Amino acid sequence: MSQQQTADYAIRMRKVTKIFGDAPLQALEMLRQGKSKADLQSESGHVVGLDDVSLDIERGQIFVVMGLSGSGKSTLVRHVNRLIDPTGGEIEVDGVDVLKMNLAELREFRRSKVTMVFQKFGLLPHRSVIDNVAYGLETRGVGKADRMQAAAQWIETVGLAGYEQSLPRQLSGGQQQRVGLARALAMDTDIILMDEAFSALDPLIRSGMQDQLLSLQQQLGKTILFITHDFDEALKIGNRIAVLRDGAVQQVGRPEDIVLRPANAHIEEFVRDVNKARAIRVRSIMETGPAEACEQAVAMDARCEDVLPLFADHQWVGVLNGQGVQIGRITARQVIKALARYAPQAG
Amino acid sequence: MFPDVLDTVPLRRAVDDALEWVVMHWGGGFEAAAYPLLMLLNILERLLIATPWWAIILLLTGLAWLATRTWRLPAVVLVGLVFIGLMDLWRDAMATTALMISATLAAIVISIPLGVWMARSLRVRHVVVPLLDLMQTLPSFVYLIPTVMIFGPGKIPALIATIVYAAPPLVRLTDLGLRGIDPAVMEASRAFGTTPAQRLLGVQIPLALPTILAGVNQTTMMALSMVVVASMIGAGGLGYQVLQGIGRLEVSRGLFAGLGIVVLAIVFDRITQALGKRLQARIGLAEMRI
Ligand SMILES: Nc1ncnc2c1ncn2[C@@H]1O[C@H](COP(=O)(O)OP(=O)(O)OP(=O)(O)O)[C@@H](O)[C@H]1O
Ligand SMILES: [Mg+2]
Numbered sequence: 219m220s221q222q223q224t225a226d227y228a229i230r231m232r233k234v235t236k237i238f239g240d241a242p243l244q245a246l247e248m249l250r251q252g253k254s255k256a257d258l259q260s261e262s263g264h265v266v267g268l269d270d271v272s273l274d275i276e277r278g279q280i281f282v283v284m285g286l287s288g289s290g291k292s293t294l295v296r297h298v299n300r301l302i303d304p305t306g307g308e309i310e311v312d313g314v315d316v317l318k319m320n321l322a323e324l325r326e327f328r329r330s331k332v333t334m335v336f337q338k339f340g341l342l343p344h345r346s347v348i349d350n351v352a353y354g355l356e357t358r359g360v361g362k363a364d365r366m367q368a369a370a371q372w373i374e375t376v377g378l379a380g381y382e383q384s385l386p387r388q389l390s391g392g393q394q395q396r397v398g399l400a401r402a403l404a405m406d407t408d409i410i411l412m413d414e415a416f417s418a419l420d421p422l423i424r425s426g427m428q429d430q431l432l433s434l435q436q437q438l439g440k441t442i443l444f445i446t447h448d449f450d451e452a453l454k455i456g457n458r459i460a461v462l463r464d465g466a467v468q469q470v471g472r473p474e475d476i477v478l479r480p481a482n483a484h485i486e487e488f489v490r491d492v493n494k495a496r497a498i499r500v501r502s503i504m505e506t507g508p509a510e511a512c513e514q515a516v517a518m519d520a521r522c523e524d525v526l527p528l529f530a531d532h533q534w535v536g537v538l539n540g541q542g543v544q545i546g547r548i549t550a551r552q553v554i555k556a557l558a559r560y561a562p563q564a565g
Numbered sequence: 566m567f568p569d570v571l572d573t574v575p576l577r578r579a580v581d582d583a584l585e586w587v588v589m590h591w592g593g594g595f596e597a598a599a600y601p602l603l604m605l606l607n608i609l610e611r612l613l614i615a616t617p618w619w620a621i622i623l624l625l626t627g628l629a630w631l632a633t634r635t636w637r638l639p640a641v642v643l644v645g646l647v648f649i650g651l652m653d654l655w656r657d658a659m660a661t662t663a664l665m666i667s668a669t670l671a672a673i674v675i676s677i678p679l680g681v682w683m684a685r686s687l688r689v690r691h692v693v694v695p696l697l698d699l700m701q702t703l704p705s706f707v708y709l710i711p712t713v714m715i716f717g718p719g720k721i722p723a724l725i726a727t728i729v730y731a732a733p734p735l736v737r738l739t740d741l742g743l744r745g746i747d748p749a750v751m752e753a754s755r756a757f758g759t760t761p762a763q764r765l766l767g768v769q770i771p772l773a774l775p776t777i778l779a780g781v782n783q784t785t786m787m788a789l790s791m792v793v794v795a796s797m798i799g800a801g802g803l804g805y806q807v808l809q810g811i812g813r814l815e816v817s818r819g820l821f822a823g824l825g826i827v828v829l830a831i832v833f834d835r836i837t838q839a840l841g842k843r844l845q846a847r848i849g850l851a852e853m854r855i
Binding site for chain 2: 299301324325326327328329330333334336338339340341342343344353354357358398405
């Protein structure tokens, strides 16, 4: 999609390993020598949070990291703004080595480059909603009138207008999460880290927030590192998805790569319960090559669920690229085949 | 009996000589260092005595009403203070209040930074905690004697002894309050690029304030409980009346002055506690701690 040949990366992680415990370097040595994580934990009390993680996150992407509870998602995302120092490895944000920053540079980096939404919200309990939302701007040194105006606007965007003067404890969990979201978005940084940012929301608001995030990203071209344990959510918003297990990356790819070609049994288990008609885009299963123009056509980014109703009246449905040129066609057989693959055995 | 292995006489002599040496050579320096404390105490005492009695009663009763918004505490405060006045103890009560307030102020200035330091460094805590234990368990007379030797009898050693006795709970509670803050809140603050000073003043101190105020409350109470001992070395005030009552076997004098101390304790305890609760409710920590 990008015009440049060499991809432009916002975040790069190289062989990042994090071990929690008293003597992490020693434990790292043992891990390198082939000791298993379970043994390491039971024998020396060291927990492997991240295991040799390498990720390249392109600018302007929504990159989703997904995994089960305890797989190391929060640990991973905290490395990007260096809330956690890795035991080994390299982290580059916007071409700058985060680990080489001194404290003053790190503060400036956190004030202007990356912002974060926390799984546990992390709201300041003694400040009102609007003061919480304006908090990041305040540390950045934005004047009071400006930051209050920006904060009020974001509070409205996340649907909390009227709660400006409430204290966090007077809000429900989902409302608090939206305050955390507004606080991060108000910073207007190029990179946003979201640690299970929607997990406390009810399905309706959640779906609305996902749509808002997608349109925000399309308008402003933000790079978003999104953490979730919900595969459906990952498929809906992710340009790319990395699956994490026990701190190690199992597979990285586009949503349909993961749905159509799960790398191992663990990922297959995720895929089994997923709504594949929503995950798979027609682009990845269409028949290419010369064919006559079809009566009915859809965009190449359309999902299987979008074309299914069209097969009632049409044998073939065309697939169009951004310019409206037909680049392929698709029939019900292909869709059914894609949906059926990896389905649980009947019986 | 424990066998006599060690002859303690030379050891004790050495300690006594060392103290004498300190008094001889450094006494002046110590006195100069403590001079601001004495100034504070004297100014406060003069101010309290110069203020008309009704103004002070009005102030404290009003404060009690502001802190509770009910009539009960103000009524108790009013009756108690009038009792002190009627018993001819007003001047002594003001002297005692001045001692208590200056000791508390000095304790705040010393203890809160120390508590902050303790909360930040495990090593500092390993040193300070045993020191605090020592300060709280060592009978006050033990450090009273060297202080009197250094400063001579008077208000300074009384004030210092009171501070030594009253400061530890404030240090402990400051440390406790700071460490009790939800790490998620601190982490979020860090993620927005705050400096350590911004976190301390903008997040930690405000959130620990109810606990710190509980420490201030304890410090005032402990300072008041030291007034009799302090009066033995020249602090004056209600404690001195109690002491005289004991000395002359005048039970009434001792009893009324003692009741005066109780009144002061009730007034300051209830007012600071109610203020603390009000603050806690405002921050909303009351519910969060459950
Ligand atoms: N500060 C820490 N000290 C010790 N171990 C830790 C620490 N933080 C995380 N861990 C361990 O690292 C592992 C990964 O934790 P992490 O919080 O990253 O998981 P997660 O994928 O975010 O899970 P969840 O979905 O429940 O939030 C866990 O086993 C956890 O026990
Ligand atoms: Mg997590």
